[in-house]
Amino acid sequence: MADDLQHDLLIVGGGGAGLRAVIAAAEAYPDLDIAMLSKVYPMRSHTVSAEGGAAAVIKENDSLDDHIYDTISGADWLADQDAVEAFVNEAPGEMIQLEHWGCPWSREEDGSVAVRPFGGMRIRRTWYAADKTGFHMLHALFQTSLKYTQVTRYDEWFATRLLVEDGRCQGVAAIELRTGVMRVVKAKAVILCTGGGGRVFPFTTNAAIKTGDGMAMAYRAGVALKDMEFVQYHPTGLPGTGILITEAARGEGGILLNTEGRRYLQDYNLGEPLDVTDPSHPQLRSMELGPRDRLSQAFMREQEAGRVFEGEYGTYTHLDVRHLGERLIDERIPFVRELAKDYAGIDPVHEPIPVRPVVHYMMGGIDTDISGATSLPGLYAAGECACVSINGANRLGSNSLTELLVFGRRAGHAAAVWAKEHPDFDSASIEAQGAEEQARIAAAYLRPREGGERIAAIRRELNAAMESGTGVYRDQAGLEAATEAIAGLRERGANLALDDHSHSFNTELTAALELESLLDVGEAVAHSALARTESRGSHQRSDHPERDDERFLRHSLAYRTDGAPRIEYSDVTITKWPPAARTYGS
Amino acid sequence: MTSEATATRTVTLEVFRYHPERDDAPSFQSYEVPYREEWVVLDALNWLKDEVDGTLSYRWSCRMGVCGSCGMMVNGRPRLTCNAFLREFMPGPIRVEPLRGFPVERDMVTVLDDFMGKLTDVKPWMIREQEQPVEEGEYRQTPSQLADFKQFSMCINCMLCYAACPVYEHEDEFIGPAALALAQRYNLDSRDQGNAQRQELIWSDEGIWDCTFVGECSAVCPKHVDPAGAIQQAKVEATNSFFLSFLPFTPPGMGR
Numbered sequence: 026m027a028d029d030l031q032h033d034l035l036i037v038g039g040g041g042a043g044l045r046a047v048i049a050a051a052e053a054y055p056d057l058d059i060a061m062l063s064k065v066y067p068m069r070s071h072t073v074s075a076e077g078g079a080a081a082v083i084k085e086n087d088s089l090d091d092h093i094y095d096t097i098s099g100a101d102w103l104a105d106q107d108a109v110e111a112f113v114n115e116a117p118g119e120m121i122q123l124e125h126w127g128c129p130w131s132r133e134e135d136g137s138v139a140v141r142p143f144g145g146m147r148i149r150r151t152w153y154a155a156d157k158t159g160f161h162m163l164h165a166l167f168q169t170s171l172k173y174t175q176v177t178r179y180d181e182w183f184a185t186r187l188l189v190e191d192g193r194c195q196g197v198a199a200i201e202l203r204t205g206v207m208r209v210v211k212a213k214a215v216i217l218c219t220g221g222g223g224r225v226f227p228f229t230t231n232a233a234i235k236t237g238d239g240m241a242m243a244y245r246a247g248v249a250l251k252d253m254e255f256v257q258y259h260p261t262g263l264p265g266t267g268i269l270i271t272e273a274a275r276g277e278g279g280i281l282l283n284t285e286g287r288r289y290l291q292d293y294n295l296g297e298p299l300d301v302t303d304p305s306h307p308q309l310r311s312m313e314l315g316p317r318d319r320l321s322q323a324f325m326r327e328q329e330a331g332r333v334f335e336g337e338y339g340t341y342t343h344l345d346v347r348h349l350g351e352r353l354i355d356e357r358i359p360f361v362r363e364l365a366k367d368y369a370g371i372d373p374v375h376e377p378i379p380v381r382p383v384v385h386y387m388m389g390g391i392d393t394d395i396s397g398a399t400s401l402p403g404l405y406a407a408g409e410c411a412c413v414s415i416n417g418a419n420r421l422g423s424n425s426l427t428e429l430l431v432f433g434r435r436a437g438h439a440a441a442v443w444a445k446e447h448p449d450f451d452s453a454s455i456e457a458q459g460a461e462e463q464a465r466i467a468a469a470y471l472r473p474r475e476g477g478e479r480i481a482a483i484r485r486e487l488n489a490a491m492e493s494g495t496g497v498y499r500d501q502a503g504l505e506a507a508t509e510a511i512a513g514l515r516e517r518g519a520n521l522a523l524d525d526h527s528h529s530f531n532t533e534l535t536a537a538l539e540l541e542s543l544l545d546v547g548e549a550v551a552h553s554a555l556a557r558t559e560s561r562g563s564h565q566r567s568d569h570p571e572r573d574d575e576r577f578l579r580h581s582l583a584y585r586t587d588g589a590p591r592i593e594y595s596d597v598t599i600t601k602w603p604p605a606a607r608t609y610g611s
Numbered sequence: 612m613t614s615e616a617t618a619t620r621t622v623t624l625e626v627f628r629y630h631p632e633r634d635d636a637p638s639f640q641s642y643e644v645p646y647r648e649e650w651v652v653l654d655a656l657n658w659l660k661d662e663v664d665g666t667l668s669y670r671w672s673c674r675m676g677v678c679g680s681c682g683m684m685v686n687g688r689p690r691l692t693c694n695a696f697l698r699e700f701m702p703g704p705i706r707v708e709p710l711r712g713f714p715v716e717r718d719m720v721t722v723l724d725d726f727m728g729k730l731t732d733v734k735p736w737m738i739r740e741q742e743q744p745v746e747e748g749e750y751r752q753t754p755s756q757l758a759d760f761k762q763f764s765m766c767i768n769c770m771l772c773y774a775a776c777p778v779y780e781h782e783d784e785f786i787g788p789a790a791l792a793l794a795q796r797y798n799l800d801s802r803d804q805g806n807a808q809r810q811e812l813i814w815s816d817e818g819i820w821d822c823t824f825v826g827e828c829s830a831v832c833p834k835h836v837d838p839a840g841a842i843q844q845a846k847v848e849a850t851n852s853f854f855l856s857f858l859p860f861t862p863p864g865m866g867r
Contacts, residue, residue, distance in 0.1 A: 136751030
């Protein structure tokens with residue numbers, strides 16, 4: 026093994042949360058030796074694909090308590106209220122900070138930042154940069170990070186294992202993709218900012234890189250994955266590709282129609298529709314601006330009733346923005362127009378957009394406290410890979426981009442302090458672990474093998490098991506079938522045969538390692554969903570249709586074992602907002 | 612089943628292959644891939660990688676034209692392969708190569724070190740004499756001030772413009788279209804005061820004056836950033852500034 030590398034603080038993942046953590050640590054402690062390691066160049070991270078906006082209270086008609094309440098009720102009361110309070114309180118400062126760093130927010134005529142309505146929010150508070158908000162946030166953060174010369178970047182390095190000694194995380198083993206060499210990167214503290222694992226599903230808005238690698242690394246190191254049963258289906262993805270059509274299309278006034286031309290959401294306790302010419306349309310927390318879980322569920326019930334269109338790539342309903350007119354569409358949602366033209370072959374100025382629910386986001390993730398710390402000393406997590414939890418059973422649109430900032434900064438600070446207080450390494454032991462990991466990967470994947478399985482075949486079957494067992498509506502039989510299928514795939518996954526046994530930029534090897542991550546994530550999702558015999562937010566059990574606060578107003582914690590994961594529960598923190606019925610449209 | 616029902620339309624992909632551990636020189640390998648109306652070139656490559664040849668190497672991620680990973684030469688033109696439909700190139704063959712002008716790491720994977728260095732060189736971050744405290748709120752910026760630079764902020768760093776640039780192909784020193792457009796993005800931002808700090812590099816021989824205004828960068832840009840326009844604007848500013856330096860006063864309307 027080549028020389029080892031050593032830093033005070035290592036951030037794994039270069040998206041919004043990772044970059045915010047890097048900048049926070051660099052600003053607070055200029056003498057800290059910081060490294061960022063990612064399997065892609067930072068500006069390729071999936072934050073780039075976020076479209077609609079980022080929520081923070083900024084306008085005078087808004088209040089912190091309103092944002093807190095919307096978030097908690099949107100989460101179906103599964104969010105930790107102390108975490109939500111911290112999130113909402115710190116959000117405006119973080120958003121202004123990003124403005125100061127150059128993010129090109131859309132503006133009002135007087136030069137103040139503009140805000141738009143978003144689903145489940147009772148007041149307009151979603152900041153936006155047209156409909157490429159994530160793209161602009163990511164590039165502003167990345168470009169700002171370039172001025173900190175104390176930051177070493179390991180671009181296109183793939184971390185495969187957390188190195189743990191004396192009960193403390195002391196770095197990672199990672200493959201430098203260009204050379205294929207496995208290296209040990211030592212660090213006094215590690216922050217995982219590796220995003221979600223939407224690619225465990227076949228139909229997702231998520232980019233190819235979103236394979237849950239950080240979640241899986243933490244899970245293997247004994248850290249719990251929390252609330253993994255809560256998977257968000259975004260109500261408006263393009264059939265076939267799963268490309269996201271932003272909620273901002275509805276925030277600007279777009280409507281959802283079934284085959285009868287009816288705004289069907291009115292039939293699902295989401296309020297009464299106003300005519301699109303009514304000045305009060307779109308109504309906040311109502312109809313098309315209801316929360317994502319409820320809208321996706323409404324689609325499935327329309328499908329059962331036979332009121333959806335049948336297309337070559339599955340069923341769909343219509344998202345109609347024609348009444349907005351070309352000028353507004355080009356000003357506010359130009360990317361929607363571009364994507365619909367390129368990937369659905371229609372121009373939304375003249376035709377409705379075909380849309381269907383699509384896997385978008387994981388509310389669950391690595392169990393952390395309010396500062397991003399995990400149960401493993403020296404290990405922190407932030408962003409989609411983490412579960413603090415502010416999102417509970419259903420995340421509100423435009424809360425996740427802000428979450429990257431607030432909890433990226435918090436984790437950056439907390440991990441920096443930990444690193445300063447714990448200067449020592451157990452070098453010999455973690456180098457030995459690195460060598461062990463190198464040997465494991467070489468034995469598993471880099472030797473010719475007769476009659477092994479193809480990566481794509483296992484991945485396809487995993488995708489199919491997840492879709493049929495852990496979709497919008499779930500039941501015991503389907504979930505049991507999914508868990509059995511995943512267990513079988515795990516065994517077969519140990520017998521992969523790769524075509525590529527070379528070193529330099531071996532993307533087939535990374536695909537095999539990503540499949541390991543997906544299997545871990547899928548297992549945690551399916552087992553957590555099987556154990557939660559209630560319906561809450563995005564987790565709908567057709568065999569247990571009611572919310573059951575008595576038994577399940579609790580976070581699930583999935584721990585990895587040699588067999589099925591062990592599921593435990595922890596309490597939800599309630600501060601001022603006792604659980605209540607979740608109502609929209611009133 | 613009739614032969615008509617089983618007959619599948621295919622298209623030939625001629626793919627650039629180079630493996631540094633094995634090959635002295637690059638070569639092309641031909642593959643037959645299924646033709647589908649809705650497939651992009653990237654779909655065809657992914658099908659090959661999954662089903663036929665796992666050794667094929669290339670970058671990709673978002674498959675919706677915003678992450679900037681999957682730029683390649685397709686029939687000689689720089690394209691995002693997630694947005695290059697097979698149907699544009701029928702009946703084929705379709706030739707797929709790494710982006711021109713960059714060293715090749717393996718197959719379609721190029722080395723980005725030079726580009727990443729140049730991005731940093733233009734200081735693409737807010738430079739201000741005085742930071743306004745966050746507590747005092749956002750900097751005001753009107754929609755028209757935003758419009759002054761918005762277009763140049765749309766760059767996804769896909770590097771198609773470098774692959775199209777005849778100057779960059781021969782002069783490694785040239786900062787190149789995307790990085791120059793990014794410099795201009797900050798220079799034109801009403802919140803930024805770093806123009807002077809960026810000038811030395813931007814106005815140097817490796818900067819805007821190296822550009823011979825072929826305009827191919829803007830022609831291939833998938834996000835309509837118009838780097839050629841950014842470079843032209845910067846040239847005009849530099850020229851004005853040069854002549855203004857001879858004047859004893861600043862004419863009205865030309866103050867900076």
